[in-house]
Amino acid sequence: MLSIQNLVKVYGGKLRALDGVSLELGPGVLGLIGHNGAGKSTLMQMLATLTKPTSGRILLDGQCIVAKPELMRRRLGYLPQDFGVFPHLTALEFLQYFAALKGVRDPARIRRLLELVNLAEQANRPAIGFSGGMRQRLGIAQALLNDPDVLIVDEPTAGLDPEERLRFRNLLAEIGFSKLVIVSTHIVSDVENMAERLAIMRQGKLVDLATPAQLLERARGQVWSAQLALDHYEALRGQGIHMLQAQRQGGLINARMAHAEQPCVGASVSEPSLEEALMAQRYAAQAVPA
Numbered sequence: 279m280l281s282i283q284n285l286v287k288v289y290g291g292k293l294r295a296l297d298g299v300s301l302e303l304g305p306g307v308l309g310l311i312g313h314n315g316a317g318k319s320t321l322m323q324m325l326a327t328l329t330k331p332t333s334g335r336i337l338l339d340g341q342c343i344v345a346k347p348e349l350m351r352r353r354l355g356y357l358p359q360d361f362g363v364f365p366h367l368t369a370l371e372f373l374q375y376f377a378a379l380k381g382v383r384d385p386a387r388i389r390r391l392l393e394l395v396n397l398a399e400q401a402n403r404p405a406i407g408f409s410g411g412m413r414q415r416l417g418i419a420q421a422l423l424n425d426p427d428v429l430i431v432d433e434p435t436a437g438l439d440p441e442e443r444l445r446f447r448n449l450l451a452e453i454g455f456s457k458l459v460i461v462s463t464h465i466v467s468d469v470e471n472m473a474e475r476l477a478i479m480r481q482g483k484l485v486d487l488a489t490p491a492q493l494l495e496r497a498r499g500q501v502w503s504a505q506l507a508l509d510h511y512e513a514l515r516g517q518g519i520h521m522l523q524a525q526r527q528g529g530l531i532n533a534r535m536a537h538a539e540q541p542c543v544g545a546s547v548s549e550p551s552l553e554e555a556l557m558a559q560r561y562a563a564q565a566v567p568a
């Protein structure tokens with residue numbers, strides 16, 4: 279459906295915000311993971327046809343959307359990182375306004391979307407009184423107005439409380455049953471239970487594309503746990519052992535460590551969480567420069 283081919287974006291003559299990114303995507307949720315500055319927003323904006331690549335191609339069902347952005351815009355829903363609502367418009371008025379802009383003429387669709395994002399009862403309330411989660415859900419309703427085949431969501435859960443996060447994630451997961459949903463985040467837990475695949479970006483490059491299960495499998499044997507005295511903990515740190523977690527308990531430190539081999543006598547190999555798996559992968563990449 280979407281074929282991303284060798285995308286490069288150069289800013290200011292030399293900064294490579296994207297450095298040869300290629301990806302083949304179909305329906306389902308893709309989690310785009312990377313630290314701040316990894317190039318996620320640049321890639322999302324490019325897919326949303328807001329910025330053009332310095333080189334490379336993006337094909338939507340075989341046609342290049344760099345050359346013909348309108349092909350994408352018709353089929354795209356986009357929720358940017360800094361999405362803002364008009365505070366004095368009600369949820370209903372806000373959607374009516376965007377429906378008019380997007381040429382959506384079916385008023386029943388707005389009602390259905392308000393129900394989908396669980397805002398039907400707040401339809402006539404001005405957005406100024408909405409919580410962060412309600413605003414995000416209104417943003418998703420806006421992005422879904424034209425029944426898009428591709429939904430792009432940038433840093434979706436920033437500022438949401440845990441319950442709102444959960445609701446919002448479930449909503450995106452359900453949309454991903456039939457559409458392509460690309461969710462960019464640096465918070466692994468945002469996508470670990472909904473993304474079919476994770477694309478890991480680092481310094482403008484796509485360094486991995488795998489299912490969460492594959493990432494966990496690869497990290498098996500590299501995450502260790504041990505109860506350490508404080509001076510032992512500090513000595514291990516001093517030796518460059520990567521600490522994933524440290525929790526003081528009864529005068530000892532419960533430590534979780536990323537290391538290719540047993541980091542110290544008594545450390546036992548432990549099942550990694552997805553976040554730990556990604557950290558372990560990152561440390562391993564640092565240890566062996568490509």
Ligand SMILES: Nc1ncnc2c1ncn2[C@@H]1O[C@H](COP(=O)(O)OP(=O)(O)OP(=O)(O)O)[C@@H](O)[C@H]1O
Binds near residue numbers: 318464
């Ligand atoms: N318009 C711009 N002009 C110059 N440099 C830019 C521009 N946009 C992004 N960059 C740079 O490109 C690199 C990638 O930025 P990008 O915003 O795509 O990363 P990101 O992974 O989305 O990070 P974040 O999570 O902070 O949004 C960074 O070094 C950033 O400073």
